[in-house]
Amino acid sequence: DDIRAFAKELVEKEIERHAADGLGMVDYALASGGAVVVEHSEPYMYPKGTPWYKLKNQNGVHPDAQKMLEPSFGEPGRCFPLKGNNGFVTIILRSPIIPEAVTLEHVAKSVAYDRSSAPKDCRISGWFQGPDAAAAGAQSRQGEKKFLLSEFVYDLDKSNAQTFKVESTDAGIVNMIRLDFASNHGGPHTCIYRLRVHGHEPDSVALSKLES
Amino acid sequence: DDIRAFAKELVEKEIERHAADGLGMVDYALASGGAVVVEHSEPYMYPKGTPWYKLKNQNGVHPDAQKMLEPSFGEPGRCFPLKGNNGFVTIILRSPIIPEAVTLEHVAKSVAYDRSSAPKDCRISGWFQGPDAAAAGAQSRQGEKKFLLSEFVYDLDKSNAQTFKVESTDAGIVNMIRLDFASNHGGPHTCIYRLRVHGHEPDSVALSKLES
Amino acid sequence: DDIRAFAKELVEKEIERHAADGLGMVDYALASGGAVVVEHSEPYMYPKGTPWYKLKNQNGVHPDAQKMLEPSFGEPGRCFPLKGNNGFVTIILRSPIIPEAVTLEHVAKSVAYDRSSAPKDCRISGWFQGPDAAAAGAQSRQGEKKFLLSEFVYDLDKSNAQTFKVESTDAGIVNMIRLDFASNHGGPHTCIYRLRVHGHEPDSVALSKLES
Ligand SMILES: [K+]
Ligand SMILES: [K+]
Ligand SMILES: [K+]
Numbered sequence: 087d088d089i090r091a092f093a094k095e096l097v098e099k100e101i102e103r104h105a106a107d108g109l110g111m112v113d114y115a116l117a118s119g120g121a122v123v124v125e126h127s128e129p130y131m132y133p134k135g136t137p138w139y140k141l142k143n144q145n146g147v148h149p150d151a152q153k154m155l156e157p158s159f160g161e162p163g164r165c166f167p168l169k170g171n172n173g174f175v176t177i178i179l180r181s182p183i184i185p186e187a188v189t190l191e192h193v194a195k196s197v198a199y200d201r202s203s204a205p206k207d208c209r210i211s212g213w214f215q216g217p218d219a220a221a222a223g224a225q226s227r228q229g230e231k232k233f234l235l236s237e238f239v240y241d242l243d244k245s246n247a248q249t250f251k252v253e254s255t256d257a258g259i260v261n262m263i264r265l266d267f268a269s270n271h272g273g274p275h276t277c278i279y280r281l282r283v284h285g286h287e288p289d290s291v292a293l294s295k296l297e298s
Numbered sequence: 299d300d301i302r303a304f305a306k307e308l309v310e311k312e313i314e315r316h317a318a319d320g321l322g323m324v325d326y327a328l329a330s331g332g333a334v335v336v337e338h339s340e341p342y343m344y345p346k347g348t349p350w351y352k353l354k355n356q357n358g359v360h361p362d363a364q365k366m367l368e369p370s371f372g373e374p375g376r377c378f379p380l381k382g383n384n385g386f387v388t389i390i391l392r393s394p395i396i397p398e399a400v401t402l403e404h405v406a407k408s409v410a411y412d413r414s415s416a417p418k419d420c421r422i423s424g425w426f427q428g429p430d431a432a433a434a435g436a437q438s439r440q441g442e443k444k445f446l447l448s449e450f451v452y453d454l455d456k457s458n459a460q461t462f463k464v465e466s467t468d469a470g471i472v473n474m475i476r477l478d479f480a481s482n483h484g485g486p487h488t489c490i491y492r493l494r495v496h497g498h499e500p501d502s503v504a505l506s507k508l509e510s
Numbered sequence: 511d512d513i514r515a516f517a518k519e520l521v522e523k524e525i526e527r528h529a530a531d532g533l534g535m536v537d538y539a540l541a542s543g544g545a546v547v548v549e550h551s552e553p554y555m556y557p558k559g560t561p562w563y564k565l566k567n568q569n570g571v572h573p574d575a576q577k578m579l580e581p582s583f584g585e586p587g588r589c590f591p592l593k594g595n596n597g598f599v600t601i602i603l604r605s606p607i608i609p610e611a612v613t614l615e616h617v618a619k620s621v622a623y624d625r626s627s628a629p630k631d632c633r634i635s636g637w638f639q640g641p642d643a644a645a646a647g648a649q650s651r652q653g654e655k656k657f658l659l660s661e662f663v664y665d666l667d668k669s670n671a672q673t674f675k676v677e678s679t680d681a682g683i684v685n686m687i688r689l690d691f692a693s694n695h696g697g698p699h700t701c702i703y704r705l706r707v708h709g710h711e712p713d714s715v716a717l718s719k720l721e722s
Pocket of ligand 3: 528577578579581582588589703704
């Protein structure tokens with residue numbers, strides 16, 4: 087009976103976590119929460135498609151780029167493809183946070199056609215951009231100090247959503263996040279299924295100091 | 299071995315229920331099943347957005363109101379926000395039913411940015427509106443007799459999808475449901491993630507009497 | 511402790527499979543992977559809707575037909591309805607494969623309003639259509655040799671996603687799949703929630719022989 091109670095509780099807890107966006111962790115980079123992709127390296131365009139420059143929105147971002155900030159539902163193709171085996175993505179979070187971890191997700195092995203497009207060597211940076219700059223177009227500007235939050239390798243043999251802790255607290259409060267990938271798993275282009283950013287919101291005193 | 303068989307069966311059953319829209323209960327208020335939001339109190343508009351009166355469709359309903367009749371997939375933001383800490387929503391079900399229970403859902407604690415927008419003191423009413431009235435615009439009319447189906451408190455410490463039984467059978471067959479919330483959990487606006495209505499379809503004799 | 515470890519592993523494995531598009535099997539008929547519906551029998555049109563001939567796209571396909579190649583998320587209504595109790599659907603896969611199994615899915619019993627629209631006696635055929643024909647409009651042409659891949663009955667008492675093995679290897683490499691249903695479970699129209707096609711990609715030598 088003890089065992090049965092244990093099994094029941096375990097199953098319920100694990101399904102609850104799965105139902106809670108897969109990880110049960112707050113994601114400040116979620117599109118439906120207000121996060122936005124503000125910049126990215128050249129997208130990979132399928133043959134015979136509309137030319138890239140015609141698809142750009144006013145910020146120079148591809149209309150499909152937001153897919154990186156949305157759930158993938160176990161479906162291959164629910165990603166944003168970037169040209170080549172290296173590139174970057176910059177996002178503005180839904181609100182300023184003290185970052186604790188990031189999650190990079192690719193499609194699960196069991197349903198993937200090909201995982202050579204998965205990113206491999208990755209770096210995550212973060213910084214704070216004042217409300218004026220953020221409102222004015224939000225591209226990352228030269229000269230801004232970016233803090234390294236995490237450096238990791240996305241491993242095809244592990245779970246498809248891989249979470250990496252932020253080791254340093256140097257960054258303090260951030261609202262901008264940039265993912266740079268220097269390599270992928272062998273393909274001619276690189277697909278980003280989803281990037282999540284975890285952490286906690288600063289108290290209002292700390293935030294008002296930063297913004298003043 | 300008995301235990302292993304028990305565990306396997308338990309896991310399969312619980313995942314099956316989860317895959318069946320989370321609860322494994324028929325929902326007559328589901329948008330993809332044909333239910334429609336026909337009226338609601340003033341929506342909460344984000345700063346700098348389009349003014350509300352410009353967004354109204356011909357029935358006076360916000361285009362995003364249907365989100366209350368759709369799955370939320372564990373994502374904060376997949377809801378419809380109403381102004382203030384009290385308000386209401388009226389829906390027409392996909393078909394007339396004898397109501398047995400309602401489910402009110404908010405976002406799960408583990409992924410929420412803030413749950414002060416969850417409704418608290420709630421009342422669910424139901425009534426039958428003949429096909430002519432329903433076709434003609436479907437706003438709830440004064441003078442129509444509404445039956446109280448359930449009165450409850452949405453509790454932040456329980457599971458995020460909370461089901462409440464309909465205690466009385468006075469209402470008989472209904473195709474209209476109204477949720478009134480008199481308070482929320484402390485926020486300046488109130489978000490409704492999803493409202494479901496459970497029950498069974500009446501036999502055709504009972505239904506034809508009602509409609510004649 | 512052994513039991514606990516067993517339970518934990520079981521739960522994680524089953525949730526991982528559920529998260530991997532429900533079955534943890536690659537689906538070459540998935541819309542987000544590039545598969546497309548190219549032909550179908552007459553759709554079932556809801557009363558008072560736009561007439562069917564006005565909705566046809568240039569290939570004679572209804573804009574909602576792609577729903578058959580997308581996840582259903584346990585929601586009744588996320589399907590494509592065809593007129594009557596018999597009909598067919600033809601699709602072009604994302605890439606040529608050696609087919610091993612097909613999965614036909616209807617809505618789960620626990621959330622269904624009515625399952626009389628489920629298909630019953632089914633046949634799956636497959637064949638290869640060269641790139642020229644595929645590009646030129648992709649309707650199935652008379653005289654093309656179609657191979658029978660599977661013949662089965664969709665059973666309302668089993669799991670809602672039912673997988674059937676391809677028994678014969680006669681077909682070889684295929685990129686076209688046709689589902690014919692000769693009966694349904696009693697309703698006036700037939701809903702196809704989802705059709706999946708499983709298999710493996712041929713080596714490039716085999717493929718280039720076929721295409722030359
Ligand atoms: K995605
Ligand atoms: K929702
Ligand atoms: K579907």
